[in-house]
Amino acid sequence: MSDPTPARVFITGFSGTGKSTVARLVGKELGWETLDTDTLIAERAGKPPAEIITSAGEERFRELERDAIKEASSRDNVVVATGGGAVISAENRRAMADGALVVCLEATPKTILARLGESAASGRPLLASGDPLERITTLKAQRQSLYALADSIVDTEGRTADDVATAVTEIARAGYAWCACHAERVLLPEERDSPPEAGPIAIKPASRSYNAIVGWGVLDRLGDLMREAGLSGKAFVVSDSDVLPRYGDRALISLKEAGFEATAFAIPAGEANKTLDVAATVYDWLVSQRAERASAIVALGGGVVGDLAGFVAATYLRGVPLVQAPTTLLAMVDASIGGKTAVDHREGKNLIGAFYQPRLVVEDVSTLKTLPPRALVEGCAEIIKHALTLDPALLEDLEERADDLLHLEPAFTVDIVRRNVAIKGGVVSEDERETGRRATLNYGHTVGHAIEAASGYSEVLHGEAVSAGMMAAAEIGKRIGITPPELVERQRKLIERFGLPVRGPKLNVDRVLEAMTLDKKVTDGVITWVFLEAAGQTVVRSDVPEDVVRDVVTDVLT
Numbered sequence: 001m002s003d004p005t006p007a008r009v010f011i012t013g014f015s016g017t018g019k020s021t022v023a024r025l026v027g028k029e030l031g032w033e034t035l036d037t038d039t040l041i042a043e044r045a046g047k048p049p050a051e052i053i054t055s056a057g058e059e060r061f062r063e064l065e066r067d068a069i070k071e072a073s074s075r076d077n078v079v080v081a082t083g084g085g086a087v088i089s090a091e092n093r094r095a096m097a098d099g100a101l102v103v104c105l106e107a108t109p110k111t112i113l114a115r116l117g118e119s120a121a122s123g124r125p126l127l128a129s130g131d132p133l134e135r136i137t138t139l140k141a142q143r144q145s146l147y148a149l150a151d152s153i154v155d156t157e158g159r160t161a162d163d164v165a166t167a168v169t170e171i172a173r174a175g176y177a178w179c180a181c182h183a184e185r186v187l188l189p190e191e192r193d194s195p196p197e198a199g200p201i202a203i204k205p206a207s208r209s210y211n212a213i214v215g216w217g218v219l220d221r222l223g224d225l226m227r228e229a230g231l232s233g234k235a236f237v238v239s240d241s242d243v244l245p246r247y248g249d250r251a252l253i254s255l256k257e258a259g260f261e262a263t264a265f266a267i268p269a270g271e272a273n274k275t276l277d278v279a280a281t282v283y284d285w286l287v288s289q290r291a292e293r294a295s296a297i298v299a300l301g302g303g304v305v306g307d308l309a310g311f312v313a314a315t316y317l318r319g320v321p322l323v324q325a326p327t328t329l330l331a332m333v334d335a336s337i338g339g340k341t342a343v344d345h346r347e348g349k350n351l352i353g354a355f356y357q358p359r360l361v362v363e364d365v366s367t368l369k370t371l372p373p374r375a376l377v378e379g380c381a382e383i384i385k386h387a388l389t390l391d392p393a394l395l396e397d398l399e400e401r402a403d404d405l406l407h408l409e410p411a412f413t414v415d416i417v418r419r420n421v422a423i424k425g426g427v428v429s430e431d432e433r434e435t436g437r438r439a440t441l442n443y444g445h446t447v448g449h450a451i452e453a454a455s456g457y458s459e460v461l462h463g464e465a466v467s468a469g470m471m472a473a474a475e476i477g478k479r480i481g482i483t484p485p486e487l488v489e490r491q492r493k494l495i496e497r498f499g500l501p502v503r504g505p506k507l508n509v510d511r512v513l514e515a516m517t518l519d520k521k522v523t524d525g526v527i528t529w530v531f532l533e534a535a536g537q538t539v540v541r542s543d544v545p546e547d548v549v550r551d552v553v554t555d556v557l558t
């Protein structure tokens with residue numbers, strides 16, 4: 001049974017993202033009425049918004065805007081373009097979310113200025129003071145955590161209005177349960193009646209203790225949080241070509257407002273760029289910027305950025321402070337916690353690296369709103385792994401509330417991320433260098449990493465490979481009498497429920513088996529396996545018959 005279609009679609013976003021044009025196109029495609037709140041305000045007040053702000057002040061304009069949104073919220077089968085600041089009011093966000101789909105259009109400050117034009121931007125009262133680009137950057141960064149509360153975010157960079165409208169229309173028709181969601185989904189945690197716990201999570205490995213901060217919108221507190229962690233001076237943000245345009249300005253503004261001398265560098269996005277050659281470009285940049293031993297490196301991005309920037313931090317000047325600021329679900333619940341840093345070798349994943357703990361981890365869960373669906377889903381693989389191997393209660397929650405996580409319901413998603421950070425942090429605190437209990441976290445990774453290596457790190461995402469790897473481990477465990485058949489089936493159903501693969505891509509079996517022998521967990525040429533005995537119970541074995549492994553890997557890859 002499909003979920004209900006929303007009664008309305010509200011389009012939010014900064015000025016210049018194309019809200020009015022896209023709303024008209026979406027309305028035409030859906031056969032719905034189109035409204036523009038700025039037009040409604042002008043009709044009611046007898047003057048345009050800019051004139052209202054100039055003559056009566058922004059507060060009066062916001063009052064009229066609330067009335068316009070209330071009016072729009074009372075209609076069905078309508079697409080509504082809102083003003084850039086409409087999201088500031090929690091009352092507005094509640095009204096927009098009630099039975100409706102809220103979609104935010106995104107663009108970088110430079111693109112916004114190019115679309116508005118210098119003269120048009122300076123003619124807008126809220127953008128009139130100072131340099132237009134700087135004002136757009138600052139104002140957008142202040143609102144970004146509120147834009148991120150939308151049900152879906154559509155990037156407009158390099159896309160025509162028709163392309164963007166098609167994407168919004170497809171989202172509206174997808175049948176997600178927007179109408180069934182409570183309006184509190186678009187509120188910040190502190191605005192809700194029962195905000196999720198937002199205290200720091202203490203990670204205490206032997207080499208260095210540090211805190212992980214998990215919350216909604218906490219990227220805007222990055223600079224202050226780093227100050228509280230005892231860092232000061234220069235901060236060098238290392239990101240990638242996908243993430244820096246989206247979140248670089250917010251990070252830099254927060255750092256500079258906290259007194260840091262901050263600048264940023266982007267590596268090319270993708271696992272194929274997690275190499276020594278790319279790391280060398282970061283070293284060159286740090287040298288050119290005169291980075292010192294007290295200078296902090298901030299890894300802003302997914303697992304590739306975190307691994308590579310962490311490796312650079314561990315080795316530049318024999319070690320400089322590292323702050324992890326992950327923006328993908330996979331990095332939040334796994335890669336950013338525990339101090340593993342590395343780059344890949346052509347013969348295997350993460351073969352060149354070091355254990356190097358960060359000074360701080362800052363996880364802004366709202367950044368997940370801009371993840372492509374496939375990237376979001378792959379992060380769920382590590383959460384499923386934690387649940388299967390270490391937390392039966394989490395396993396039950398995932399089985400009961402998969403939709404809430406896939407739809408990024410704020411309170412539940414923050415809670416799930418926090419619980420997984422605590423799980424990973426607890427294991428790392430006991431076993432920093434993977435000599436004991438931490439090996440549990442390798443469940444599914446022996447075959448998973450081999451699939452990645454054999455496919456050249458391009459065909460399959462890490463979480464997808466791990467999902468197939470978990471199914472391989474479960475099947476091997478079943479065949480040698482360790483894993484109960486009903487648990488194998490339970491795992492299969494959960495993996496499929498999250499849209500993850502239970503089989504790998506069609507690869508040469510011998511290549512995958514060869515890649516397994518290069519795994520970091522191989523000792524004296526023998527592969528160490530992690531198997532499930534029960535939910536939350538694992539056993540490590542190295543006496544697995546090779547013919548069983550070959551048979552199962554063959555099945556998983558065909």
